[in-house]
Amino acid sequence: MHRRPASAHRSTPVDDDESEDHDMSRKTTPLVTTAAAAALLAGCGAGGASGTDGADGEITGTVTVLTNRTDIVDTTLAGYAKEFEALHPGVDVQFEAVTDYEGDVSVRLNSRDYGDVLLIPNQVTKDQLPQFFAPLGSTEELGRTYRFVDEAAYEGEVYGLATFGTAMGYVLNTDVWAEAGITAPPETPEEFLQALAAIDEKTDAIPYYTNYADGWPLAQWQSNQGSIAGPDALLERTRDDAPWTEGKEQHAIDSLLYRIVERGLSEPDPTTTNWEESKNLIGSGEVATMVLGSWAVPQMQEAAEAAGGSADDIGFWPMPWKVDGDFHSTVSGDYKIGISRHSDNADAARAWVDWFLDSSGFAAEQGGLSPRLDGEAPPALEDFEAHGVEQVELSPAPAGEESVLSDIYNTAEIDLAGEKYRQEFLDVARGAAEGDEAFVFGDLNSRWAAARAQVSAS
Template identity: 65%
Template sequence: MARKHAAAALAVMTALTLTACSAGEDTGGSSEGGVSGDITVLTNRTDIVDTELQDYVTEFQKVYPDVNVEFEAITDYEGDVSIRLNSQEYGDVLLIPNSVTKDQLPQFFEPLDTVEALSSKYRFIDEQAFEDQVYGIATFGTANGYVLNKKVWAEAGITEPPKTQQEFLDALQAVGDKTEAIPYYTNYADGWPLSQWQNNQGSFAGAEAVQIRDTQAAPWSDGNEQYAIDGLLFDVVAGGLSEKDPTTTNWEESKNLLASGEVSAMVLGSWAVPQIQGATETVGGAPEDISIWPMPWQTDGAFHSRVGGDYKLGISKHSDNKDAARAWLDWFVTDSTFAVDQGGISPVVGAESPDTLKDFEAFGVEQVELAPAPAGEESLDSDIYNEAEIDLFGDQYRRNLIDVARGAASGDRLSFFEDLNSRWNAARVANNG
């Protein structure tokens, strides 16, 4: 999976309405509601585009035999699709790039329904909504923390999640001292995995984390959530607890390294657990050794994990087959087994928790869903970080952080965070934050 961020170009929107087509029973050879047409679905899942995704199409066509689904798998999904948004050629159904800010949603995507209408059926609806219209529905939900090889940690004497950042650093040091594993792997070279650190917002500051940050003049100051997140990454690297040369890392290989126990941990979402468990089949190890634990801080004596929707499926406003596109979207998020197969949290309200989160249940980890932005402030956060040129959900500033931490760039922890705070506050004031 790739989650790079790139700037998306603006376009002019012509308002369109769409009648929802819901999935139903097999009609015995005739598409439900007479829906037909050819659609192209963009996906970041290059690993399963020729296997599992084709199986979903087979099941879908039992209900909609007259809809032909073609996938276009893209390795650098964020980068390539964000650029393609400049044109009208970005498929019929696609994962909404994270580079698209909420106020840009109407420029590129079809409205699916109101927040009120869809929130009774699906979770994480607010995450891709603007002015009470929903533009994307999550393919599945994900919990955030760090994925680890528990066998390696047990060899180092750690059998439960560290409760503080210092305990976490001590745990990684124990891994380095007592095992042959690399304690932490940054995935610096691919870049997009560094954005996974930001997905932990809310695990420290709670549901109002974004709103709190947007009022802060210096988020990268001791006691604030942003300082905790990025300070931990800085300390891991500065302490020599990550790979020796981050410029040579490789995402696909990192899954094998974690599965085999050559690496002990990476900050990722629960979506990564089944992928790494799957890698144990070819590189050795056992699937049960791979799990996800919460970030190393507690509030009121409990761990918290920010839970949110993964990529959201949306429909291109330029699609020539919007009914067929909507049929696929509705069926995929509601009736397919994709969420379960990926070890994810179902986007459907009331669904059971996946097996990938069994350790969360054992350690009493509480789930946190971020509160939606107040009306009129839907894009305030992105307005601030974009103007400050701090790609919170990208990779560049954390690459810079790693370079400073490992001594490959000038500066130190204090100067690096002071620069971030200065830029942030100037942008915050400019945007009336």
């Protein structure tokens, strides 16, 4: 499964004057991409094609669905398509699996050729949503049925709905941890580091696996924001000149990752890691731990069974910090599914989106939280229930401030939701680049403060 490496770097806009529905009255913002990206993305004009109905009112048309799930496109997703087409015989659902989903689809947004239904790339900022996606309804309306509606909304309109929800923590091989003498979740970062050190000393397993080479798993660390600072974590950071200061949430998240690598508790050569192989490694007990969302648990359990073990060998524990005596886990929507604003089959596309969210069973199969308010918690969170973990949902930005956070980190060139800056500070931690922890976080604070001043002045 190819997950979400969300980057946040600046790019330069490309004119789109040849667009037949280009609306010069709409202010457009370039989609942010990695600095190394060859293609630069442009804003599109207002409008969007309507769907196609048959003569009898039946929904018809071909719906092209872009997906990151290369592993299940010919199995699970194909089965969903057959079920949907039985209900809507006039619709043909075709999938296009994209291996480098974030990179390739972000580039394709420069054109009108990005399917009818797709997962919204994490690089798209909120103020850019209307440029590329059709509105699905108001936050007030959709919020009566679905969770996480604010996460892909702008000015009260929703442009994408979560395919499922995920809780943050870390996946572990409980047999390996038990062999090292740890049978309960560590409660502090230092206890966590001590647990990894015990695994290193008492077992043959690699205590922690960064998945540095694939990159996007490093971005999973950022999804823990809110587990210390609470629901207003994002707002607090937009108003803070030095979030990488000891005692603050951003420092707690990144310093733990830094110290894991600095103390030699991760894989020997991070440049050779491999995501698909990492599932087999943790399933077989060759790796003990990875920070990921609850979505990863079923995949690791499957790998454990394939290695001759049991699904029970895989656990999911909360991050090692308590607030007011309790563990907390940030829950949020995973990839948001949206409809291209240039779709020629918008009605058929909407029918697919509604059926996929409400009736396919995808969320439950992936071990995720249901995107629906009336959904049930997945088995992957049984450990959380046992340890009394409190769920935290991040508060949306105040009206008119939806893009302030992304404006700051784009200006600072710190891809908070990506992997580049974490790869850079891990290079320092492992001795492949000059510096130390104080230098790394001092530099991040300086860049952040300068960016805040620039954004405030603009």
